[in-house]
């Protein structure tokens with residue numbers, strides 16, 4: 001469509017679209033990881049999976065889930081539990097070199113937990129948002145600024161202007 005925003009721009013009026021775009025990216029990285037037996041390719045795809053998940057989960061927990069909790073509170077708490085499990089695996093994998101069979105086993109476990117989780121979000125939650133009466137534009141604006149802040153902070157951490165303590 002001619003009105004589509006440039007790639008990379010946050011679709012403020014359709015925040016769910018932004019979440020699906022993240023999901024698609026994680027699925028593509030997961031496919032790349034699983035399809036390759038080249039250790040360098042796997043290491044790169046694995047690192048990108050960990051980074052994207054971190055950003056995506058914080059965005060959902062901080063802005064998106066609270067905004068849509070009224071649709072189905074128990075489904076949202078189920079998703080929050082999924083995130084805890086995923087966070088555990090991400091934290092463990094972040095401390096590993098991603099080039100041995102132990103990290104490969106954990107990465108496969110992570111990929112299968114994450115793909116099941118994002119499928120559930122897409123099947124059980126996203127289709128119910130439209131009929132819920134929730135105005136998603138303010139939610140999209142909050143998500144956009146949250147994401148921009150997180151990107152900015154991470155850039156400062158990696159260039160050393162903010163130090164981890």
Ligand SMILES: [Fe+2]
Pocket residue numbers: 057060079083117121
């Ligand atoms: Fe999620």
Ligand SMILES: [Fe+2]
Pocket residue numbers: 019023056060118121
């Ligand atoms: Fe998600």
